[in-house]
């Protein structure tokens with residue numbers, strides 16, 4: 170009520186009377202004072218009484234924001250964010266018992282079975298029935314074992330809730346043999362073929378659940394999403410200066426005209442985990458830390474977030490270096506670890522994986538811990554060529570298909586199945602910048618802010634610190650800004666520019 174009185178007072182001071190209908194209108198408005206203040210500029214001077222039609226909202230103007238960014242293009246647009254999957258670990262029921270693993274596999278099979286059926290594999294039969302069926306058929310099963318025999322056949326064991334069957338891709342099917350090369354244990358596929366002797370299924374075709382082929386989805390709004398991860402604050406190798414340059418760019422204090430214009434478009438920042446280096450994550454880690462207290466590490470992270478202009482919404486997920494359960498799916502970082510962070514008006518904490526909808530675009534964010542298990546298993550991916558692993562998980566419609574060395578909580582419901590088709594798929598963990606478009610999904614592995622560590626040097630891994638992918642959603646274009654060594658006086662380079 171007080172707001173209405175202030176608005177009416179403002180109008181009276183300007184020499185207007187206010188009709189009862191206009192007062193009713195003001196009551197419905199979120200910011201009546203702003204409407205009253207706006208009346209001057211577009212209301213004829215001869216007018217004595219203000220009616221509802223005089224109370225028009227001001228067209229949103231470019232506004233000054235935190236930092237020296239004069240005009241933020243993105244500020245014109247309302248925040249449009251919907252969290253579809255926030256913190257699935259809250260629904261955790263797992264005790265890590267055998268029964269949980271069985272249920273987890275059943276759930277995985279059920280969910281991917283549904284995807285495969287939707288994609289046209291709707292005539293599949295259960296394994297139990299397949300054993301008595303003659304002629305060609307399709308079967309959907311989880312690969313429990315796969316190997317190449319000494320004669321070059323590919324032998325597999327497939328399982329569904331009704332049973333287990335042995336299957337074989339004959340060595341004369343060269344193309345198919347090549348396709349099966351990329352299949353890994355525990356993924357669910359559809360196979361076509363017939364039942365041969367001794368209940369050995371002879372495969373003549375294989376179908377992965379995969380993504381449907383679509384056009385890249387874009388937005389009407391000319392905004393940008395910055396994707397980053399793997400800050401490793403607290404590590405001796407955290408590139409503090411470079412990261413500060415990034416924040417300065419976000420604030421409009423760095424970069425050339427075009428880069429500043431891009432900073433003005435930024436509406437969202439997604440951070441896919443490893444915010445800090447953590448404590449006790451690997452043996453003798455303390456020797457490589459500048460901050461040995463986890464709270465101090467997170468405090469520094471929060472201080473950076475506070476410097477980011479408020480109109481940029483920040484979505485933050487965990488990684489395996491964060492102080493939460495390291496098994497997938499990971500919970501969000503609890504508020505008690507980073508005091509006051511969640512209270513910031515522009516911060517949303519999520520788990521890993523998480524799905525958020527930004528202006529209609531579905532963004533799947535996952536740290537990428539499973540990539541260490543997948544990369545050694547497939548030829549199309551390596552730590553140098555990270556795109557292949559993102560594509561593999563999309564094809565398998567599963568974020569963590571292999572039960573390998575990296576921990577996974579066997580939830581009764583498998584939350585790691587990629588049920589929703591993402592428009593943007595943002596991952597981290599491997600400290601290697603890479604991006605690709607796959608079947609209408611923009612895949613981004615965001616890199617790191619940690620320089621090469623002695624361990625990485627030893628294993629020959631070449632990280633790409635300081636490279637920042639920025640997605641312009643109106644066009645689907647990815648800009649890679651460079652805050653790495655050799656930065657020019659403006660502090661930002663673009664991909665392809667000489668150091």
Ligand SMILES: [Fe+2]
Pocket residue numbers: 399401443488490598599600
């Ligand atoms: Fe990392």
Ligand SMILES: [Fe+2]
Pocket residue numbers: 443488489490536538597598599
């Ligand atoms: Fe990581």
